[in-house]
Each structure stands twice: as structure tokens, then as C-alpha cells.
Amino acid sequence: MTAKVRGSAFRLALLGAVGTAVLAGGCASGGDGPTGRALAGGESCASVKQQLNRLDARGVPSSVQAQAAGKKLSPQQKADADLYNRLLNDYLGARCHV
Template structure:
């Protein structure tokens, strides 16, 4: 087994532990729900410096956190 790799309970290799008992599957489900709500457009608008509502900002911040967690835990591998 390679050093630093561990299972996250979702079957995938992990380099960064997911918080609060989350699994790769649960994070992916949350990202999918946010995708369906159109949150990536808010993320892009926020990154471009455009004004977005407080609710859109909260969703965009959550999306960014989840995406960072998903990628950091190597769920995509």
C-alpha cells in the first residue's frame, strides 16, 4: 500500500480526510444538487467580481468548499 493513501469509506483513495463523516459519494451528491440549481454560474460570477445575492454567495461558497474537499480527497481518481 502506498504511504498516505487510505480509504475514505467511499471506496476511493484519500490524501485528505473528509470532514463530518462525509464520503466521496455524499460530497458528489451534494455537488450534483448544487449543479442542478445552477450554482456553477454563481461561482463564475463571483470569480469575475460580479454582484450576487447573499443566498447565491452562500451556495457558491458551499460549492467551492465541497469541490475542494472532493478533489483534495482524490474522490475523482
């Protein structure tokens, strides 16, 4: 499997697992309703998705997987993995995937 396919498969699996929790949590909290929470700093769903796609193309999901497995990462890999996780949380929290 290529890195791009593995990264996409990982992201889809993560979207499925985390998305269900985010949707259930968002509905239960009575927060912002069906639109989810607002994105910070003038970001839009499209801009967050574009950033995620760029990180995906660079192979960052493999760093996210390594970080989750407790493997040692370089400072740059850790920063990229943290950014990817933040963007993914923002994307899901804002319900951009719906």
C-alpha cells in the same frame, strides 16, 4: 448551451485545472499519500458528489463563475457558491475523482 451543460463543462474544466494542482500538491507535501486527505464530519466521496450534483442542478456553477468574475451576488448566491467551492475542494482534496 443549456445551464446544466454549461455547469458540467465548467466543473470539468475546473476539475482539470484544480485537480492537477491538487494532485501535484498532495504528492509533493507527503501528506496522506494516494488517498488524499480525509473528509470531515463523516462525509464520503459519494455524499459530497451528491451535494455537488444537487448544487449543479440548481445552477450554482454560474454563481461561482460570476463570483470569480467579481460580480455582485445575493447573500444566498454567495453562500451557495462558497459551499460549492468548499465541496469541490473537499472532493478533489480527498481524491474522490481518482
